[in-house]
Ligand SMILES: Nc1ncnc2c1ncn2[C@@H]1O[C@H](COP(=O)(O)OP(=O)(O)OP(=O)(O)O)[C@@H](O)[C@H]1O
């Protein structure tokens with residue numbers, strides 16, 4: 001991952017000026033070159049107490065779900081789900097439509113209350129509604145929408161405030177991740193005018209302005225992203241995993257799951273029908289070569305050609 | 306600290322919204338129409354009022370009818386019904402929005418903080434509306450005895466009253482959901498409490514009680530309203546208003562502290578039309594064979610689909626039932642007792658004003674009834690694209706929305722109008738009732754046009770831009786006022802020819818605009 005210096009190097013003059021204002025760089029002259037300003041900002045940043053680039057490590061396991069059950073009236077969306085995600089792990093939640101993936105993710109995010117069972121995130125029961133726990137959570141819903149009358153930058157600033165990220169760190173991280181997600185030219189656009197993929201990128205950037213590690217709950221995160229966007233997201237997710245984040249993502253795109261996830265949990269009609277690494281799953285089904293075959297076997301058999 | 310950030314971002318969003326709308330030419334057009342039309346109406350009203358010295362006689366007229374008890378009872382009835390119906394409404398979830406699912410619900414902010422921020426936004430919105438109304442009413446003050454201060458106070462008072470009613474419904478909602486977690490006995494106790502509050506709000510004994518009356522918003526507001534209108538004399542106007550403020554604050558705080566996370570789940574589980582495909586939606590997706598249908602016209606399908614989707618809401622059902630009841634009563638009255646003695650007789654001095662007053666009431670009433678046309682497009686929500694890509698001509702879609710809402714609002718309004726006309730009768734009252742058809746046609750056409758424009762300007766039709774919504778009453782009142790003026794002032798053969806022509810032309814114009822708007826959907 002790039003260092004602060006590298007980010008400063010790539011930063012546009014406008015962002016640099018903004019940063020200089022936040023860290024109170026004394027500007028005595030009317031004109032200053034970008035290079036000079038960069039030096040001044042760097043000095044000012046150095047004099048600040050070094051913020052931890054990363055927060056406290058997550059507890060292990062980061063997500064622990066025991067006996068989760070969720071009923072909506074007569075339908076049982078999730079029957080009895082056990083699931084753990086450890087820091088440094090990407091777990092894929094796959095399953096046919098209506099299997100209960102979204103319900104599971106929402107329950108872990110604390111948006112809906114389980115009918116029974118317990119959900120622990122970062123060692124704390126979600127029923128306790130702990131602010132500290134929520135600070136590490138990042139959730140992307142399956143149908144992305146956002147506050148359409150905000151500009152992208154305003155939204156990112158807002159998120160930083162809500163999560164208590166210091167302003168100068170927010171500016172640095174905004175600049176870094178808007179570049180990574182190819183969002184920088186849209187920073188001043190209204191969210192209501194963004195395309196679907198750029199909206200998705202905005203939501204992702206909204207998570208990444210906060211310092212890691214995270215517990216990420218991503219519902220179809222690749223949805224709507226173009227190949228380049230998908231590629232850089234995947235790369236960044238791997239980087240986050242390697243630096244101690246815990247990631248649970250649901251997806252239908254089995255190639256993505258296969259290439260990205262360390263372990264899989266396969267759901268069908270609210271039940272877990274298979275779990276393990278790809279090798280373990282293949283051992284269970286000698287006929288299956290890819291995740292797709294395992295998936296089809298577990299969720300109703302492989303259709304005849 | 307975080308609440309502050311939340312409030313700040315709400316305000317910024319509102320501001321940005323205004324900025325965005327101000328940049329679009331067609332919206333500026335709407336603004337212009339709105340302000341000019343509004344000023345025109347209030348100027349006309351000012352003329353009429355000063356000519357008939359109507360306003361001067363109003364307090365005299367009302368003094369005999371209005372007492373603190375009667376006003377308090379009516380207000381209490383409104384408040385009690387909102388408290389009770391609030392228990393079954395969407396309550397505090399109504400402040401949540403779809404992006405909150407990821408942005409705020411899992412974030413380290415509490416539901417009460419979200420509520421406070423959204424309520425602040427609501428107040429800002431209400432104040433803007435108040436400002437616009439006062440601006441529009443300004444010309445009325447020129448020829449009449451009313452002052453700008455009085456008008457502002459009246460507008461603020463009316464909006465404040467609506468806010469009270471809204472908070473009460475939130476209170477009902479939170480009480481119900483807080484109670485649902487309790488044991489049986491405690492739950493019963495809460496319900497009994499709600500019943501007692503409702504009763505106290507309505508009952509004349511509590512309202513006129515010198516101690517309880519000073520706690521109840523119903524009696525407090527009626528006291529203030531009557532003394533502000535000059536019907537009642539009191540030196541305690543300001544303390545009374547302070548008490549109202551305290552009542553309001555208490556309710557706000559109670560609602561704020563009792564907002565809970567359960568709202569998130571209820572919001573997410575709210576029924577969306579998407580999950581239950583209706584007949585047309587299935588037809589558009591090619592899943593239903595309409596060859597068996599008795600109707601061969603696609604327009605009819607759209608109307609039927611709208612009808613059935615609306616019928617799923619209990620409120621709508623209640624509306625049809627009460628409309629049926631009212632029509633039966635109205636027809637019975639007009640046919641069986643055409644000259645009953647119970648009709649209200651009015652002082653001679655005001656008799657020549659009655660047709661005007663009746664027309665104004667009729668217009669206001671029809672206007673309210675025609676709001677369905679405004680909602681006809683935004684009710685579709687995300688499904689709007691289904692209509693857009695379906696192989697229907699745009700004109701059919703627009704016509705269907707128009708005819709559907711016209712029928713709907715005729716059903717909702719005409720029986721009640723007949724009842725009103727029966728009790729406040731005068732020569733030619735029925736000819737004014739007949740005007741309902743041209744008026745409603747006009748209103749529904751403007752509603753359809755504005756409704757069609759809402760999705761052009763926003764992706765979130767649940768909170769349409771203020772000017773768009775305001776354009777609706779303003780255009781309606783201007784056109785209606787014009788029509789009424791001609792009917793009441795001019796008479797003769799010319800009228801019979803001119804009205805249909807005028808109405809047809811206007812309807813055609815509005816609907817063609819609506820059909821244009823469909824082209825511009827995002
Ligand atoms: N709010 C709700 N009210 C009622 N039923 C619900 C609700 N949410 C989900 N369900 C039901 O629960 C089941 C699981 O839904 P869920 O959204 O979790 O599935 P999913 O695996 O995410 O599907 P998809 O792949 O289509 O996104 C479905 O049968 C759905 O109809």
Ligand SMILES: [Mg+2]
Pocket residue numbers: 101102103142219
């Ligand atoms: Mg899902």
